[in-house]
Amino acid sequence: MKRRERMLQDLDQEIRDHIEMATQDNIDRGMSPEEARHAAIRKFGNVTLVKENSREVWSVVWLEQLLQDIRFALRMLCKSPGFTAVAILTLAIGIGGNAAVFSVVNSVLLKPLNYPKAEELVSLHQIAPGAEGLADFENGLLLSPSMYVTYAEQNRTFQSLGVWITGTANVTGLEEPEQVRTVAVSDGVLQALGTPPGVGRWFSVADQIPRGPEKVMLSYGYWQRRFGGDRNVIGRNILIDSRSREIVGVMPKNFRFVDSDFDVMLPLAFDRGHLILAGFGFHGIARLKPGATIAQGNADVARMISIWMDSWTNGPKTNPHIYETWKITPMIRPLKQEVIGNVNELLWVVMGTIGLVMLIACANLANLLLVRVESRQQELAVRAALGAGRGRILRSLLTESVMLGLMGGALGVGLAYAGVQFLLSIGPANLPRLSEITLDTRTLGFTLLLSLLSGLLFGLIPALKYAGPRTSLALRSAGRTIGASRERHRTRNLLVIGQVSMAFVLIVSAGLMIRTFQALRTVEPGFTDARHLQLMRISIPDSLIQEPERVTRTQNAILDKLAAIPGMKSAAFVSEMPMEGFDSAWDEIFAEDKVYEDNTIPPLRLYKYISPGLLQTAGTRLVAGREMTWSEIYGLQPVVMVSENFAREIWDTPSAAIGKRLREVPMQPWHEVIGVVQDVREKGVQEKAPEIVYWPALMKNPFGPGPTQVARTVTFAVRSERAGTESFLNEVRTAVWSVNANLPLASVRTMADVYGKSVARTSFTLVMLGIAASMALALGIVGIYGVISYTVSQRIREIGIRLALGAQSGDVLSMILREGAKLALLGVFIGVFAAFGLARLMTSLLFGVTAHDPLTFASVATLLISVTLLACYIPARRSTKVDPMVALRYE
């Protein structure tokens, strides 16, 4: 350090001496003193640069220069607060939006699931292409208990394996009766997930024995809510579905069961002695052995399927190998994929659009900076003349833009935080891993990187253009007359064209979503006036009311009480309303007058149990025949209703179906079709309406034991103008509890909520793309307006001459507008191609409209061109007001 000081102190003097000596030499060679001095100075070169280079030898010079540049940049930015504010705000919005969306992408798609070694976890998905009707199953073919037993005992590729199923149960004995969300797990599930309990212990193998002591585990949330986090809860008993169960453990905070939250976890105690082949109702989960691949797992399961068919039966006189025709095929998937589901593309589309907005913002800023640097040319020329190298000027210009980027990024983090909250509030409730979304360090890192990169990106264009040595030119012109060089405009025009084309892509995507939404709204879902249809789910467990007919009587009594509420139009119940998202029941349905060849099975059909009056309550049309009556239900009359598409498939017309007969299994009596019901979009508006069979709520039990079977868990649907209001719901609760005080009401919501949830994905995408497209449009307009008005200001003199020479103001106007139109048209032209390519990525998000919808493309093009023309019109109009005398005197 000392040496350095000493060295540098005298450098000035040294250089002066050096030049003097050189001058003397030159004089000795016979030059005139003045000439000699000039020659010496010329030979020595750039004094400042020499000093700087010498200093550079000694120091971490880049750091010093950086600090210098930062100080300078801050000074420059403070000097033009308007520009700085606009730039930072633009950036903050762009970066904030990107950071917010990235935090979602990161939390949902990128982060591993919250289990130890989560990459080993798989879901035992399997399909059965040979079982017609199964293809509609979102879940493929679920596992039967016997499959689970076979897989658990015979597999070679899994560390542990189990099955699970979600449901609901009534908890009584603690304050009000409450319906809780349950997950029932077999042995092996907790071992596979591997998350240790927060308090107490897991279920043991002994807890999984049928008719053993009954145990339960709690979720952290339920433990906190119901027991205030009391650790002494272990060993206590609670009443679940009127059965006393001992609490053995509590799962830790942040533990989610695959993709669902639960309140209590129950053991699935299968009775091995009574298992049959069928009963495909359970989700399979497993942990692969270290190093084992999914392909090996699939091969392993495929091998075990034939073992399974050899080991079990559906009862005497049945052929266990009938399932060979189903072609059951394992399709093991990573558990993460199971959890994430289909939001993958959605999130990437949103990320892509918000990224495009960022690019447009960068283009805008680059244009702003171009203008700014242009007006600073003189300053730059002076700096170059004083010895600043090209690299040095480049660096200082880039420092300025990167500073802008960082400041925008800092503000953007704040916006991102707000953005995430906003996103969560509008986010579809079915967005997986919603609770895991946070602004973590990876997101902050991403934001920092984005800020730096965007600063470099929009800074580089003007910096590269102007850092070059054009000293003499710039100094002489004093930055005025030579303003309108063609090449300079080319960059600006290219940026605007890029902006317009990117905006086009975004607006087209938003337009396609609007068209999708329109198409969805024209679909008849199979119910009407969803806002005034109140739903609630009530379950009557057999531990509360054993006898099936009494269950129906109770449900009937509830309906009667509900009907007495003021303003009630009608009330009914059904095993599930459309789009509710509960696991639906499917089975083979045989028609009496159809011939089934040996060993073939009719397609699986969705079936429901309904009460009289449901069609009227829900607003579902009766296409032919009539509804069932209460006396038919209590009389166990063999009647049934079917959906219109089912009737058409089997008997061609709805009216032909009336009087025909159906059954589910051979031991069941034939049921007569008495009514045909309008098709219902059971699985969501975007999904084809499935064929549905409607059984009476109480009927002869086709399977045994017991003579009758009844729908114990049903959705009550009531129609009233007062649906959804608190006072109405209070009256509804009172009515239900006046029948039986032990019945909790669950999933209390209107049909409109259910409908909204089922289109949440679409509306979420629509909102996101709408926001992105409006931002793009606004930025695009600002961009083209800026360029045109700048062009006009540069051409004032030319315009003045034109006007002086007799050009009409209309000519000038159209000349300027033409220029704008040229840019807009080119932008739209490129945009059309880009959108053609990109919109295809959205295909899975669209409904009722193709990705190349000509109407959308045409109207967006029209919109964009007219808006840009409007943006050009204002500066163009100003140009015609130019007074030729003033313009010419401008020099």
Next chain:
Amino acid sequence: MSTKEQKERIELLQGTLDLLILRTLLLGPAHGHAIAKAIEFNSDAVLQVEQGSLYPALHRLIKRRWISVENGTSENNRKAKFYRLTALGRKQLVRETSKWDKLARAIGRILRPTEEEPS
């Protein structure tokens, strides 16, 4: 400075300036201008020290402790900084010189293969 002269001049190869400075200082301490002049003179004015690079190079050599600096008086009785070769610099010069010889021979062999053959 005629154009002809300029054509005959050769820009110094990267890194060779350090070597030339060390070699010049082997004859005794000198100040900046004298070093530049000596290099030009001894190369019959073929090598031009780009003066912008002379002082940074001197500083670089000081930093590496190959030369040292001291105050002295120039031939026309002015105070000036004199640069002196250190022991470390001397060793470096030997190393660099032999490296340079090798390089020059190698390049020569490639450029004039036939002339080298007989010897």
